[in-house]
Amino acid sequence: MLVDLPLEQLRTYRHPRPAPAGLRGFWDETLATSRAAGGEVVAQRLAHPMRTLTVHDVTFPGFAGDPIRAWWLLPPEARGVVVEFLGYGGGRGLPHERILWAAHGYGYLVVDSRGQGAIWNAGDTPDPHGAGASAPGMLTRGIESPETLYYRRLLTDAVRAVDAVAQLPGGADQPIAVVGHSQGGAMALAAAALHLGVTTAFARTPFLCGISRSVEATPEGPYTELGSYLATHRDRTEQALAVLDHVDVAHLVPWITCPTRVTVGLGDLICPPSGIFAAINAMDPAPDVTTWPYNGHEGGGAYDDAALALWLDHHLRGEE
Template identity: 45%
Template sequence: MPAFDLPLTELAHHRPLPEEPADFEEFWHGTLKEAAQEEVLVSVQPVETGLRLTECWDVTFRGFAGDPVRAWFSRPAGVPGPLPAVVEYAGYGRGRGLPHERLTWVNAGYAVLLMDNRGQGDQYGNGGATPDPHAQAPGGPGPMTRGLLHPRDYHYRRLITDAVRAVTAVRALPGVDASRTVAVGNSQGGGLALAVAGLVPDLAAALITAPLLCGIRRALDLTDAHPYGEISSYLSVHRGAEEAAYRTLSYVEGVSFARRAHAPAHFGVGLRDTVCPPSGAYAAFNRWAELSGADPRKEIHAYPYNGHEGGDAVHVRRQLDWLAGLFSESPA
């Protein structure tokens, strides 16, 4: 795939203001306040995985509207004391899979909560276990278009709420240093980690790679790859629904969350990424924390000849080193 978005020299200064609804903060404050009315943890059950060096639990917590959301909680076996926590969010169409799939952060010494994606899990990977009981509103069949015609009905209102509640859940689990909680994700997971950074002011850090839901309007003009292509396909049938759809999408725009972030941030992006065009990630990075009054450390790594895979394992090593350095400089 040839380069198709802005050149790197322009991406470095790409700072478009999102078309932000006047009630953006009120919308999310009300949504999260409603979700926080119930105790977060439902159950925490140990799981036999066959892994000798990792302990794992099957966690159920209350997310949007008190709905049960599943997650795997893992930590290094036999390591005493509270550990910094990584909350990891999975990609589009993927569920939490099996507990032995994602062990990088556990092997690095972190307690990890891997959140299931409600109403997803059937497109690739090894499945999920969290239904979405609120998916009846008008919209398309895929998560990207479920409830697209009204912000209160939209799938990502529910999923972002779940993501915020996952932070509350991991902080309630034993053996976790709640003051050092980190949001991590790639693609859809990166978009969720970014949203969490804008909605949880005391997050310790956010590690965001190739984020979905960033620079949405521009992405719809640049690419017809899914999942953005699902929106285009829906609007090609439902002619005249653009205004309603764009209004809904403005409530989940990653740049708006980025502007409200407080935490240090580490970004990664492939410059030939047609799934999540790089200009969206740069827009979020360049406007990071501009409304919060914070001045956190931030850095972004671009991979000029890579697509949605970005830096892959090379970038993960950069994430590991960056977060270890961040925590070594901060008192535990």
């Protein structure tokens, strides 16, 4: 069920927009400033009826030192850590809702998304930063400048989550995988690009890839938020795209050096395949790519998880 370019064209598709001048410096300064803002990693162990895992309610410093919430689920004798970032509109929910990677024997950090958690799962982290005029949703929030963009804050939170792992019970000196679906996939790729401590990364149908192409290729949200904004602010198209280029994952992934896995639904109207392939084709070394010709934004679903479990055994634990 193709909704975009044929697969042969996707495999060679390149992002039509160049990366902003000084992009690496922009992100180096963003991360340095947030790390300098301080803040403590706090992990409070909870009494919980799950008998095979220990549960910690975690707060760690994110962008500008803002407190970000997470769950830390720890099995006995954990080997390796999986940090999971969440899809658009969702929050960390309750501890028992996300136990997959702890059940596989990994320390498992489930990271809340600031200002989200009221669409498909509950969240606990506010976003204390204001913004100017924007379309409903997150994509155009703070679009006045790269410095005020919502997604600058959220991608910084992803990097700081990786920082936090070493200070969690049982987290020190563990290899780290970052994983996520949709928005969470974008955060995983950004964290891998911006943090040398990431051992391996996985993104299922990632958001924020090839933004200028994606907004043209789909009638579905969240990219329609940008379309709505540009339909109203008719004279700001180039300005808005130039700002969003700073968080376009296709411009960040050339910095990834760890083994990476990406899956794409060729029928995906939410995160169009051409946008995702703009990121895939910018990566060197090339990622391991799986395409699902009859699937949409769900990608491979549980099939992706089963393949990822073997991938993590190999790349995080060195098992064949």
